[in-house]
Structures are given as structure tokens and as C-alpha cells.
Amino acid sequence: MPDYALENAHGGRVAGVDEVGRGPLAGPVVAAAVMFLSGVPGVLADRLDDSKKLKPAVRQQLYDVLHTTPGILIGVGAASVSEIERYNILRASWVAMQRAVGRLPQSPELVLVDGNAAPDFGCPARCVVGGDAISLSISAASVVAKVIRDRLMTRLAQRWPGYGWERNAGYGTPIHRAALMADGISPHHRAAFGTVRRIMQASVSPSLPPERGAAIMLNNS
Incomplete structure (x- = not known):
């Protein structure tokens, strides 16, 4: 299960970032950034995980808690199909991540990114391979991005x-x-x-x- 060790080790404002939608044949790639200002509430710390491991109903419940709990900042960004074709899927994913971080109400001091490479966020970034199963901030971002993209594809x-x-x-x-x-x-x-x-x-x-x-x-x- 993910924990908050990486965020606590930094001690400042840390945002977790993840994207959803690199593999599909259709639709945009969606990214989310999540920052916990006062630690992770127990109701989330005990249940957050890589969004792919969670049932849809659980993802929705966690999404609702993330959006209604004070002290949790969320930013969402996307890159369209035309941008995917223009930049390639990796760089389009980075564009979506940059947009997500840019839409956080407060700027982070450190960004934790799921994966082995990251774009420029205007602040230090750390890549965490398998981060959605390691960092609670990244796992929260994976849940937000997954719920939003699934809703979009349903529409x-x-x-x-x-x-x-x-x-x-x-x-x-x-x-x-x-x-x-x-x-x-x-x-x-x-x-x-x-x-x-x-x-x-x-x-x-x-x-x-x-x-x-x-x-x-x-x-x-």
C-alpha cells in the first residue's frame, strides 16, 4: 500500500502527479495533481492505491472524498487527440501533467511524478517508478485522473x-x-x-x- 514517506521526507508542499490514457486508441490523455496541505486523512490513507487496482465504485468514493475534504488541492489537465498526434503520446502526457500542476491553487515545492521521466514544472521534480503504489499523493492523483477520463469517455x-x-x-x-x-x-x-x-x-x-x-x-x- 502507498504511504506518505516521500512527502514527509521533503517537509514542504509536495504534489503527486499521474496521468491516465497513454495506451488507449481513442480519447485524450488526462493528468491530475494532488497536494495534501495537512497530511492525508485516515479515511484516504487506508484506502488509496493505484487506481487500476480499485473497483470503479471505490474510485468514485475516493474521488468524492478528495474533492470534499478541506486541505486537499487538486489540479487537472488534459492533452487532446490532436496534441497527441502533434507531440507524440509521451510529450502530450507531459503537457497534461504541466497543465494539472499549473492549475493547483498553490504552487508545489516538489512534484512527485509516476514514471521514470518528467517535464519541467518550474520547481524540483522527482520520478517514482510505480509511484501510484508507493506515494499517497500520486495514488490520489491517479484516482482523480482515472475517474475524470472514464467519465469523459462515457460521454x-x-x-x-x-x-x-x-x-x-x-x-x-x-x-x-x-x-x-x-x-x-x-x-x-x-x-x-x-x-x-x-x-x-x-x-x-x-x-x-x-x-x-x-x-x-x-x-x-
């Missing part, structure tokens, strides 16, 4: 049914791949991804008409 699924985004969040499940073969790509697919290109090259179905002007509204309420 997009209402406009683009058939791909199963409300269940697979844009990952390349058999249902999603079959829909790509049958119906082509949507404006929210990452057309530059090799997996998407290969599926489309193997398909004889025409692509859906592009709607490149479509905008994604990120609602983290």
Missing part, C-alpha cells in the same frame, strides 16, 4: 456508440477493434497510432466523415 460514447467506450475507455478491446473494422475511425481516434493504422489498413469499410472542429469539454465536477 463521448453517447455521441459515438458502437465502440464500447463506456466500458473500455478507448482501449483496444475486441469490441472496439471490431467497430473500427466495421465503421471506421471517429474524430476522437488516435489515427497516428500504429494499432489504429493497421486496423484501418485491414478494413475495407470507409472511414466516418471527419469532424476536426469538434471540441472536447473537460468537466471535472
Whole structure:
């Protein structure tokens, strides 16, 4: 289980940052930054973990507690599909992380980043491989980012049914791949991804008409 040892060792304002959505075939990448101003309440310290290990209902409960407990600062950022295609997925993830940290109500003195590389946050950063299972700040950020991105993909699924985004969040499940073969790509697919290109090259179905002007509204309420 994650703990607060890395944050306590620093002693100042420490933000944990994590992203969700590097692997899917569709949708944006979403990042969150979480900073505990007065330590982690017991109700969170006992339950927070890597968001992938938590059931959806538990993630939602933790998300609600994080947003309603005083002394917890949260920032959220995203990088769109067009930015993913422009920068590549790694750099787009960094853009989302920078935006998340920039939207914290207070600037951190140190940023703990899940992974082995980090962008420039304008303050010191420390990379923590497997950080969402080590640092409570990072695990909290992973929960926030996961809940928000899943909500967004569920909303997009209402406009683009058939791909199963409300269940697979844009990952390349058999249902999603079959829909790509049958119906082509949507404006929210990452057309530059090799997996998407290969599926489309193997398909004889025409692509859906592009709607490149479509905008994604990120609602983290």
C-alpha cells in the first residue's frame, strides 16, 4: 500500500502527479495533481492505491472524498487527440501533467511524478517508478485522473456508440477493434497510432466523415 514517506521526507508542499490514457486508441490523455496541505486523512490513507487496482465504485468514493475534504488541492489537465498526434503520446502526457500542476491553487515545492521521466514544472521534480503504489499523493492523483477520463469517455460514447467506450475507455478491446473494422475511425481516434493504422489498413469499410472542429469539454465536477 502507498504511504506518505516521500512527502514527509521533503517537509514542504509536495504534489503527486499521474496521468491516465497513454495506451488507449481513442480519447485524450488526462493528468491530475494532488497536494495534501495537512497530511492525508485516515479515511484516504487506508484506502488509496493505484487506481487500476480499485473497483470503479471505490474510485468514485475516493474521488468524492478528495474533492470534499478541506486541505486537499487538486489540479487537472488534459492533452487532446490532436496534441497527441502533434507531440507524440509521451510529450502530450507531459503537457497534461504541466497543465494539472499549473492549475493547483498553490504552487508545489516538489512534484512527485509516476514514471521514470518528467517535464519541467518550474520547481524540483522527482520520478517514482510505480509511484501510484508507493506515494499517497500520486495514488490520489491517479484516482482523480482515472475517474475524470472514464467519465469523459462515457460521454463521448453517447455521441459515438458502437465502440464500447463506456466500458473500455478507448482501449483496444475486441469490441472496439471490431467497430473500427466495421465503421471506421471517429474524430476522437488516435489515427497516428500504429494499432489504429493497421486496423484501418485491414478494413475495407470507409472511414466516418471527419469532424476536426469538434471540441472536447473537460468537466471535472
